[in-house]
Amino acid sequence: MLEKNAYFYHVIGAPRVYVNAKYTDKMFIPYDNAIPVNSANLCNEVTHHTTTSDDNEDEDSEKLHFDYLILAMGSTFSVPIKQLQEVRNGIEISEKIVVGGGGSVGCEVATKIRSKYPTKTVTTIEAVPVQDSMQDSTCIIS
Numbered sequence: 001m002l003e004k005n006a007y008f009y010h011v012i013g014a015p016r017v018y019v020n021a022k023y024t025d026k027m028f029i030p031y032d033n034a035i036p037v038n039s040a041n042l043c044n045e046v047t048h049h050t051t052t053s054d055d056n057e058d059e060d061s062e063k064l065h066f067d068y069l070i071l072a073m074g075s076t077f078s079v080p081i082k083q084l085q086e087v088r089n090g091i092e093i094s095e096k097i098v099v100g101g102g103g104s105v106g107c108e109v110a111t112k113i114r115s116k117y118p119t120k121t122v123t124t125i126e127a128v129p130v131q132d133s134m135q136d137s138t139c140i141i142s
Contacts, residue, residue, distance in 0.1 A: 006031060007028045009027060013026060014084060015108045018091060018109060018112060018113065019112050019115075091117070099113070102126030102128075
């Protein structure tokens with residue numbers, strides 16, 4: 001595996017970090033803990049590639065030989081540590097909190113807040129009406 005970061009950013013943990021700063025470190029999983037020992041793992045970044053073989057390398061490049069290549073370009077985004085802290089601080093000082101979106105993440109955020117701060121009023125706003133079949137399953141968490 002060739003990856004420029006030495007860790008995996010587990011974004012799914014963000015709702016827990018909104019109420020628990022100690023969980024922040026658990027959002028970063030070192031690849032050393034996740035990749036099998038017998039696998040090659042290089043912490044580096046690909047800056048150039050070629051589809052032709054050529055033995056003329058400059059001194060700053062390294063040629064990697066492989067049996068199979070899976071090129072997964074992925075995406076790049078910054079880790080929002082500052083924004084997570086701002087949300088957590090806002091939750092701590094507020095008595096009434098509105099969560100936009102009643103999907104799985106919105107519900108998780110609302111329940112995490114309510115669990116940590118049982119005296120705060122937490123309101124979830126969802127754009128889509130609750131289906132008739134789900135009416136008996138709805139609840140108020142504030």
